[in-house]
Amino acid sequence: MDDSPARDLATRVAQLGGVVRATRLVREGHSRYRIGQAMERGLVVRIRRDWIALPSADTHLIAAARTGVVLSCVTAAERRGLWVAEHPDRPHVAYPGRGRIDGPAAVVHWQRGIVPRHPDQLEDDIENVLLTVAACQPYEAARAVWDSALNKKVVDLARLRRLPWTGRARRLVEEVSPWADSGLETFVTIRLKWLGLPIRTQIWILGHRVDFLIGERLVLQVDGGHHVGAQRAEDIRHDAELMLLGYHVIRVGYDQVINRWPEVQEQIMHAVAQGLHRV
Incomplete structure (x- = not known):
């Protein structure tokens, strides 16, 4: 028996994301008989009344x-x-x-x-x-x-x-703002707004992007999990160049921003109190 119609139906189910209402397939011209054929051959499975899916379909979509x-x-x-x-x-x-x-x-x-x-x-x-x-x-x-x-x-x-x-x-x-490259930038910008200082994100200084520039000279860098090995060495080199040009660099980790923010805020507050954000 020619099973190409059943396979065509399974291909269409895949094009629609792997999980689809049978009534949609019927509206497109596939018969209930063809859907039954595809189920008999194990090409699709019924997951709820009027819903069918590929056996390999996304488990979240199947559950939904x-x-x-x-x-x-x-x-x-x-x-x-x-x-x-x-x-x-x-x-x-x-x-x-x-x-x-x-x-x-x-x-x-x-x-x-x-x-x-x-x-x-x-x-x-x-x-x-x-x-x-x-x-x-x-x-x-x-x-x-x-x-x-x-x-x-x-x-x-x-x-x-x-x-x-x-x-x-x-x-x-x-x-809302379209300029935040990550949620960390959103968190930091919101949490430091009360300082009343200009805070710029992802700007280029000495050929590298810095995460935050607070005021004119205070740099805040937030390290993710990729700041290891050669990347870490390059970050340290760039920090040294920034400091030689009169910038002050505070470097913190992802966990500090998300879970230990008061520590980060205290460092920034003391840096601002010492005027390290100014030329």
């Missing part, structure tokens, strides 16, 4: 279809490559506003999407992701995700500002 939700908030943000402060210990999902959900072992967001959710969707639109992030995360962590979305050009600020945001999202859409 099986439980009647859409991936959203920090889970969807992380899947899009946006900067997220902490990897969520449970998936974050949104109720799509129709039908029944089966109580997944996840954090469920119940607010209506600012963009309507199509019945075929298993992942939220970026605008809805930002909405759930705004409601779920502390301000700094939420702002970091919003900044990251703009920085990576997955959303346009002018379009965002035309939407009817409510709650915390209304503040975020006015304060």
Whole structure:
């Protein structure tokens, strides 16, 4: 028996992300009989009434279809490559506003999407992701995700500002910035705003980028996990050159910024008190 129609259907399921509603395939011209053939041959599996998937499909998408939700908030943000402060210990999902959900072992967001959710969707639109992030995360962590979305050009600020945001999202859409290369920049900029000093990020001095320039001469460098070996040696060399030119360098680690901020803030406060931020 010719199984090419069943294989064609499986190919189409793969093109649609590996998990799809059977009614969508029927709308496209695939018959229920052909869907049944593909299931008999193990090319696709039924995961819930009207939902089928490739056996190798993304487990998050399968779980979303099986439980009647859409991936959203920090889970969807992380899947899009946006900067997220902490990897969520449970998936974050949104109720799509129709039908029944089966109580997944996840954090469920119940607010209506600012963009309507199509019945075929298993992942939220970026605008809805930002909405759930705004409601779920502390301000700094939420702002970091919003900044990251703009920085990576997955959303346009002018379009965002035309939407009817409510709650915390209304503040975020006015304060968000596309210039932060990482969430650390967002955190530091927010936490040092009270100093009333100009803080520039990712600017070039002596052929290298510095993470932060506070005032005119105070440099704050934040080391990630890649600052080892040759990179570490180059960083030390550049620090020495900066200091010979009259800059003062404070170098801290990722953990200090995220988990031990008071230590970092105290160093910066004492440097400013000594005038090390001025020429």
